[in-house]
Amino acid sequence: MSSIPENQSRIVLRKRPTTGIVAGYESEDATFAKEVAKVPRSESELKEGDVLVKVEYVSLDPAMRGWLRDARSYLPPVQIGEVMRAGGVGTVVLSRFEGLSKGDKVSGITGWQEYATLPGKACEKRKIPPGCSLLDYLGPLGSSGQTAYWGIFDVGRIKSGDVVVVTGAAGSVGSMVVQLAKMKGCKVIAIAGSEEKCKWLKESLKADEALDYKAPDFFSTYREIATKKYGYIDVIFENVGGEVLDRSLLMLKPGARIAFCGAISDYNNPKPKGLTNYQAMIAMRVKLQGFIVFDYQKRYPEAEKEIAEWLRDGRLERKFHIAQGGLEGCPQALNDLFEGKNIGKMVAKVN
Incomplete structure (x- = not known):
């Protein structure tokens, strides 16, 4: 029997904020809502070329506030009812993409959810080498x-x-x-x-x-x-x-x-x-x-190679701030980011 649960939790955009994000889920003005959604439990439920990733950490970044505006920008805005966009890292648990297997660690745009179905081709480019820190791929290597x-x-x-x-x-x-x-x-x-x-x-x-x-x-x-x-x-x-x-x-x-x-x-x-x-x-x-x-995506490997070397030889220091509340705490964590409560990279632990 599959160890993948039948359902998962995810957080979607409920209402566009006009000033700060309204954290929590009970208020009618709350920016986000919690949802329960089905999870693919076998490869046959995935499209050819896709992978299912168990999300372990998600990133919290100031740019996410801009993605909530219904305005022209470098990315389309997150839509009402859509899973909140966020970078994340996790483990492949199902794959219909030849370049990735169960157990591989990857980074990608996972969103605020426990499991993400992602294009394998994109994940392959951000495959995390064995033994490397997942968090580094949301911070200095992300x-x-x-x-x-x-x-x-x-x-x-x-x-x-x-x-x-x-x-x-x-x-x-x-x-x-x-x-x-x-x-x-x-x-x-x-x-x-x-x-x-x-x-x-x-x-x-x-x-x-x-x-x-x-x-x-x-x-x-x-x-x-x-x-x-x-x-x-x-x-x-x-x-x-x-x-x-x-x-x-x-x-x-x-x-x-x-x-x-x-x-x-x-x-x-x-x-x-x-x-x-x-x-x-x-x-x-x-x-x-x-x-x-x-704009620099094609040149990411250049920077990653140098940054990885600086991390290995100790020339670069990094610090992570693990937000409280896990996945459900992400809206409040984003507010905490704007209030400057973090030192270093803020992330939320999902699984």
Whole structure:
């Protein structure tokens, strides 16, 4: 008899939020709903070329808030009644794809559910080698690491001696960027949201400066350090947007580059204020470039090879925050992410 259960739990989009996500499932305003769904229990129930994956961990990322908007973007929005989109890692339990067998570990877009039916061809490209950490394929060897790598090297085009500012520096992407910039010989000013995070960034990740944006004197301290101590900024890796970015525009060197990865400060704001200091970009001939990591998919193996080597030799540190509540706790965990309760990569354990 199959060890695969007849039914599984999954979480679907119930209502599009206008501000923050409404966690829980009982309120009529709740963003998500829980569902019970059938699970394929034999290969004959799969389409040719598909695999069934038992999901073990799912990723929690700021970009997921954007996927809930019914708006034009780089991916279509999650539809009402659809399983919430999310990256995940797990084990193949059924396969009708020649390149994958039962027991293989893979990563892919699994969604918030216990079992995911996925195209085998896509999973084969993200097959996890035996003995490797599943969590690393949601963090440094997954989309977080790829985003950091291509954003700072290809978009930011850092070089030795550059003064680099990283916002959201204690998150999964930001913490990678801090380390990559230091490896390149840059001076790094890391910005995060607590004394604990700043301590980790300085002591463990070796940021030259770590500033708490919640501190009452943050902006005056930031300007003093960026302009007087380091002589203005060459590169910003921007995860947060909002007022910090606006103030930063006044501290840039001629020809500065801004790798615009995210704007977490405004994702839950229905009416973002926007930038007021943008004219400084003209005088300083600044390049601000938004980028999407999926644009680099064909080059993922290049980054993965280097990152894996840096992990093996200890040059890269990673930290994971396991959210409370498992699969059912994912909506609240996403809110916790926006409140900055994590250090490093936030994930939820499903099975």
